[in-house]
Amino acid sequence: MNAKRPLIAVLTGAGISTDSGIPDYRGPAGLWQRDPSAQQLVTIGPYLADPEVRRRAWLMRREAGALAAEPNAGHRALVDLERSGPPVRVLTQNVDGLHQRAGLPARKVLELHGTAREVQCARCRVVGDMAEALARVDAGEPDPACRECGGILRPRTVMFGEALDPVVLRQADAIAKACDLFVAVGTSLQVHPAAVLPQIALEGGARLIVMNGEPTPFDEAADEVIREPISTALPALVRKLLTEGA
Structure with a gap:
């Protein structure tokens, strides 16, 4: 009888996508550092209440060019891991869809904060394409x-002031509980409830690896902390995991 193959859960944050040209939010050069007022553009209350906030938000989306971003070596490394090694589930705080564009099956990617590649009407809930709206x-x-009801269009993401989808959150909790190795990549581990996932994994007996440019609250609890640039460090970690059999 074959032994059970270890499950690897990978939580990814903005840091994995910076080399694709998508800025992070909380890092030293992050969007909130450069323009603290930009946070209201992705906060549900001001967005729904103020047409000027929405106009600025649409300009921000257009200028960011996130839909044209391409996956980088970090995204591709996770595809290599999924195709060559043990079972992998990616839990991402990102809304850029780059894991799927890199080649990860959509069913193996859990988008905790939704997707910026689609829009949704705040009134009738109809879903549309972000590229068409831009x-x-x-x-x-x-x-x-x-176009259906004249309501406010918004990105199909979880904005500040909104709760995560409870179904998605339960799935993330279950993956964290079941995994044998939890890897946190490019995330400050400060945004809740996603930030509790490493603790759930640790309580379930999983090993923890933290890969982030800045310190996180879980560094002391981690089995390994990696500070090198993600686009080189993550491919190296994947090669190591495949060599060691995770």
Whole structure:
């Protein structure tokens, strides 16, 4: 009888996507450091209440160019791990969809904060394509409304002031409890409830590896802390895990 293959859970944050040209939020050069007022553009209350906030938010999305971003070596390393090694589940705080674009099966990626590749009407809940909405902004609509009901269009993400989808959160908790190795990559581990996932994994007996440019609250509890750039450090870690059989 074959032994059970160890489950690897990988929690990814903004740091894995910075080399794809998508800025992080809380790092030394992060968006909140450069422009603290930008946080209201992704906060649900001001977004729904103030047309000017929405206009600024649409301009931010257009200028960020996130939809054109390409996966980098860190994303591709996780694809290599998934294809060559033990069972892998990626829990991501990112909304850029780059794990799937790199080649990870969508069923193995849990998007904790939703996706910025789609929009949703705040009134009738119809879902649409973000690229189509941005094309309307390019065409001169500063705050495009829902074509179905005229309601406010918003990204299909979890904005500040909103709770995570409880179904998604239960799935993330179950993965953290079941995993044998938990790897936190490019995340400050300060945003709750995602920040509790490493603790759940530790309580279940999993090993913990933290890979982040800045210190995190879990560094002392981790079996290994890696400070090197993610695009080189994550491929190296994947090679090590495959060599050692995780």
